[in-house]
Structures are given as structure tokens and as C-alpha cells.
Amino acid sequence: MKVRRYFASSMRNALEMIRQEQGPDVLILSNRRVEGGFELLTAEGDVDPKLIEKFTPKAKPRVQEVLDDAEPAAAAQARVDAAPSPAAAARETPVGQRHFRDGVLWTNQETITQMQGELANIKALLQQQLSGIAWHDFESRSPERSRLLRLLAKAGIAPQLARQIVADVPEHLDHQQAWRRTLAILAARLRVRQDPVLSGGGRFALCGATGVGKTTLTAKLAARYALAHGSDKVALISADDQRLGAHQQLKIFGRLAGIAVHTIRNLHELPDCLSLLRDKPLLLIDSPGFPPDDPRFQELVATLGNQTRPIPTYLVLSATTDYPSIARITGAVANERLAGCMLTKLDEAAILGPALSAIMESGLPVAYMSAGQHVPDDLEQASAKALLQRMLSLAAAAPLRAEAAVIEQAFAI
Ligand SMILES: Nc1nc2c(ncn2[C@@H]2O[C@H](COP(=O)(O)OP(=O)(O)O)[C@@H](O)[C@H]2O)c(=O)[nH]1
Ligand SMILES: [Mg+2]
Secondary structure, three states: OEEEEEEEOOHHHHHHHHHHHHOOOOEEEEEEEEOOEEEEEEEEOOOOHHHHHHHOOOOOOOHHHHHHHOOOHHHHHHHHHHOOOHHHHHHHOOHHHOOOHHHOOOOOHHHHHHHHHHHHHHHHHHHHHHHHHHHHHHHHHOHHHHHHHHHHHHHOOOHHHHHHHHHOOOOOOOHHHHHHHHHHHHHHHOOEOOOHHHHHOEEEEEEEOOOOOHHHHHHHHHHHHHHHHOHHHEEEEEOOOOOOOHHHHHHHHHHHHOOEEEEOOOHHHHHHHHHHOOOOOEEEEEOOOOOOOOHHHHHHHHHHHOOOOOOOEEEEEEOOOOHHHHHHHHHHOOOOOOOEEEEEOOOOOOOOHHHHHHHHHHOOOEEEEOOOOOOOOOOEEOOHHHHHHHHHHHHHHOOOOOOHHHHHHHHOO
């Protein structure tokens, strides 16, 4: 075995030199800071097994892994820099930090990954225990509020939001009063936009994820308006160039209802189409569904909002979507100018708190809601009272009590 010495001005350069000369599979025996740079010792040729055992308990460190560990440069370089020379170690390193023993940088990726995993487990365990302790403490100090918290959790209200809501309920109220106050706070947070489309007409667009019911809702709104004012007073634009047969879906409806349907292949065609249909008292734009993190989703919403006369755009949300998914959708368009949202599939949802929580947190007013597939019958103006009543009757019918673990999330750190 041959031990080779490398010297470079920085740790990164030294590692790069080693990699170029010896390839990625090399045993690094030690590293240390010396005057003017870093010195690394590597083993070449047949390596003494005892040496391997001493320096690499699990696997051979690879240069690439060392480089990986060196990223992000600032953090890891600081660690590398902190690695003392053998002589200096005893003098300079406080006892608690002597993990770089004898100036050796432990670069074994497997060991680091294992340690990271264990630390993450300990962290999760601590967080869980602390939130449990906080919850039990809260329960003994504020029994009424904790009772309210359980009720909200059973309805599916997101734990953190539930905690904010009960914090606004005064302590001295009896249970009936406290519950009424809780519902009043929920009703105030659940904003509603009164009949924006059907009452006065105008130009509107519907956007949202795939399959939430955008096209069905577009058809329902168009049919309702046509019934009240005549089918020639409304036109539809199908901008869904993504889903197979999407244009066709709306065209068939248009033929049946006697409503004009125009299709566009991309958003560049929108301004011309809008100007063609400028005399229609109601113009509805149906759009393709995108996953929330798809840049085309934001682009679509931004394009609709950036027209010469911005088009009020409504986010269509399905009540059957779970809280993290729906919060991800509302989060993706949080910075866009949306006029509000519409909530579909209320008939299919077994719990309503998750969707309502995400809506309340987004601040988007609800304009319409639908609880069925029938065009145009299954469409109603949104009402906070009706939504909350539905949420509570679903909660009452739910077979399970809210799990303590769910409520403890309200106290998660
Ligand atoms: N149960 C129920 N189904 C709905 C509702 N709204 C839409 N749907 C159905 O959901 C499916 C997808 O609807 P669609 O309008 O094509 O969704 P889009 O991809 O967002 O345009 C269709 O089968 C609709 O009939 C609703 O309120 N309740
Ligand atoms: Mg559609």
C-alpha cells in the first residue's frame, strides 16, 4: 500500500485533484488544514485491511460522496474547516466536538445517511411527545376549548386552523354559547360571493385540477343563464386542449342546449375569440385541468387575469379532495388574482371540514356549489350556513371520534 499526499488551496480542489488522478474509488485516510490550504492523505494500491477497518467501518468513502458531502459548500466546508489537525485537535477542540478524531473526516455516505435517519426519528419522536404534552396541558387548562377542538377535528377542520378558531372563543362561555361562537367564527371565515355569474352576466373563467367538475359547472351555469335570458345570450369558450374529447364534451352540450361553443387551441387565440364574442351578455371559459405545481396552471390563471379587461377566474375545487391536496392547489395559486372558488361533488364527500379548511385558509370566497351531476339542476349559490350545516351533519354521521393524534397535530411544533 502506498500513502499519497495531496495539497490544494481548498478542500474541494484537493478532492477534485484526487478524483482526477485516482478516480472516484479511493480511500481518504485523513484531511487537515495546513498553512495555505488543505492536506489530504489517500491510500493507493492494496490497502491494509486493518487500515480500512480503522478508517471506514462500513464502506469505502468515494470521492463523489465526499464531494456530495461538501455541498452545500458553505455548510459542509465549515465542517471540513472545523476538522482539526491531529496535534491541534487535543489543544483546540472542545470535548463535545471531538468527532473528527485524529483529523479524519468521516465521509462514509452510508454512515451519514444512517445517522440522518436516526436523528430524524428522534426529532419526530420528540415533536410528537411535545405536541402530546402541549395538548394534555391545554386540555387540563382549557377543558371547554379542548372539547370544541375535538368537535372541529371530528368535522375534519384542519388541526392548526381549529386551534386558531377556538383561541378566539372566550373562556367564560358555557358549552352551548361557546359552540355557537365557534360556528359564528367559522361562518365569518368562510367567505361567500353572492351569485356573481348568473345575476349580472359578464365574462368568467373556470380553472382547477382535472376531473373536479369544471366543464360540468360551465354547462350548468350556461344552461341556467340560457333558461332565464335565452340561449343566444350566452357563449362558451372551450380552452381545454389537454383532455381527449374535452372540446367535444362541451360542443355536444352546446348543440343540445342551443348555446354557441367556440374552441381555442391555445391561450394565444383567446384575445381574438374574446373580441369575436364581445357582445354576448354571458361568456364562460372552460379550461384544461393541471396539477397544482404545473407552471401551465399559473400561466393560465395569469393570462386570464392579464387581459385588457381581466377575466374574473374561479378555482373549481372538489369537496372530495383531502386537505393536503386541496391546500396544495389553493397554495399554488395563492399569488394569482382569483375572483373566488366553486365547490363541487358535495354529494360525494363523506367529510367536509378538509375542503372548507383549505378554502377558509386561502381566503377565497365561494361563489357556487354543486351536489350532483345533473345539468342544470345540481347547482346552488354558495351559502356559508348551508356548507357548515352540511359539514356538521356529515360529522354527526361519522362513525369515528377524532383521534387524539389528529388533535395533537394542532399543537405540533
Ligand atoms: N357526484 C358529482 N359528480 C360531479 C359533480 N360535478 C361534476 N361531476 C362529475 O365529475 C366528472 C368530471 O367532471 P368534468 O366536468 O368533466 O370535470 P373537469 O375535468 O374538471 O372538466 C364527470 O363525471 C361529472 O359528471 C358533482 O357535483 N357531483
Ligand atoms: Mg373539463
